[in-house]
Amino acid sequence: EPEVTQTPSHQVTQMGQEVILRCVPISNHLYFYWYRQILGQKVEFLVSFYNNEISEKSEIFDDQFSVERPDGSNFTLKIRSTKLEDSAMYFCASTARRTGANYGYTFGSGTRLTVV
Amino acid sequence: DQQVKQNSPSLSVQEGRISILNCDYTNSMFDYFLWYKKYPAEGPTFLISISSIKDKNEDGRFTVFLNKSAKHLSLHIVPSQPGDSAVYFCAAANTGNQFYFGTGTSLTVIP
Numbered sequence: 001e002p003e004v005t006q007t008p009s010h011q012v013t014q015m016g017q018e019v020i021l022r023c024v025p026i027s028n029h030l031y032f033y034w035y036r037q038i039l040g041q042k043v044e045f046l047v048s049f050y051n052n053e054i055s056e057k058s059e060i061f062d063d064q065f066s067v068e069r070p071d072g073s074n075f076t077l078k079i080r081s082t083k084l085e086d087s088a089m090y091f092c093a094s095t096a097r098r099t100g101a102n103y104g105y106t107f108g109s110g111t112r113l114t115v116v
Numbered sequence: 117d118q119q120v121k122q123n124s125p126s127l128s129v130q131e132g133r134i135s136i137l138n139c140d141y142t143n144s145m146f147d148y149f150l151w152y153k154k155y156p157a158e159g160p161t162f163l164i165s166i167s168s169i170k171d172k173n174e175d176g177r178f179t180v181f182l183n184k185s186a187k188h189l190s191l192h193i194v195p196s197q198p199g200d201s202a203v204y205f206c207a208a209a210n211t212g213n214q215f216y217f218g219t220g221t222s223l224t225v226i227p
Contacts, residue, residue: 004159035217042120043160043205043217056214091159105215107152107159 002026006092006108013082013115021077021111023092032075033093033105034067036060043091049075082115089113119143120208122218130226135193137221139206142187146208150215151180151191154203163204164191196225 005024013019025032034046047057049067066078075094079086089112093105121140129135137151147168152160166173166180166189173180179192193200203222207215 006159042118042219043207045214045216048214058214093159105160105162107161109157109159 002106004092004094004106004108006090006111008111009109010112011114013113015084015115016081019079019082019113021079021090021092021113023075023077023108024073025075025092025094026096026106027073029094029096029106031055031095031097032067032069033095034077035091035093035107036088037091037110038085038088046077046090079113082113084115087113087115119146119216120206120218122204122206122221124221125219126222126224128224128226129196131198132195135191135196135200135223135225137191137193137204137206137223139189139191139218140187141189141208141216143208143210143216144187145210146216148209149180149182149189150207151178152205152207152217153200154205154220160205193223196223198225198227201225 007022032049035043037043045058047061047067048055064080068076089110091110092108095105119142150165151163153163154160164175164178164180166182171182177193182189201224203220205220206218209215
């Protein structure tokens with residue numbers, strides 16, 4: 001069964017450092033997403049990406065965040081200057097089309113980001 | 117801004133019995149709802165969905181009920197199995213890209 005692959009599974013970084021979280025969506029999917037879950041809290045939407053541009057972003061997704069699809073397979077989330085409160089599980093997801101009947105995202109297994 | 121709420125953080129059920137997980141939402145514009153299951157150290161896995169034109173959708177042991185007037189949906193698992201033990205998230209959207217997730221309910225099925 002096709003999977004969304006995320007690397008690394010765990011990233012530890014010092015406050016103020018830049019991190020890049022990597023995702024390989026399912027190959028025929030067109031819509032890509034980043035969500036995050038701070039420990040003990042709900043899963044929160046960060047950004048959606050379609051046709052090489054951001055289609056929607058949340059208030060969390062400020063100037064410190066950026067996304068890129070540098071080639072035909074990878075989808076990355078960059079945090080320019082990490083803060084302690086950026087520590088969370090970051091989930092990448094993809095889907096072949098926008099929401100519709102019996103459709104859901106396929107999530108990756110997540111990258112646990114720990115900012116120290 | 118808690119648009120989707122799961123008020124029960126945990127639920128324990130005996131194997132073979134019914135598990136009922138509940139979810140409430142506040143935004144009447146939501147028209148598409150999903151349930152996800154999540155095991156530790158894994159990403160959420162899509163389980164079942166329902167659109168606002170229906171009030172019930174069934175898939176094997178899983179049934180989702182939607183009560184639009186009460187802004188409430190529930191997931192029924194019958195019969196519950198130990199492998200169903202996981203965290204269950206409900207999510208809602210209004211045909212846009214963004215889903216709003218609840219905080220999850222941890223289900224434990226006791227053998």
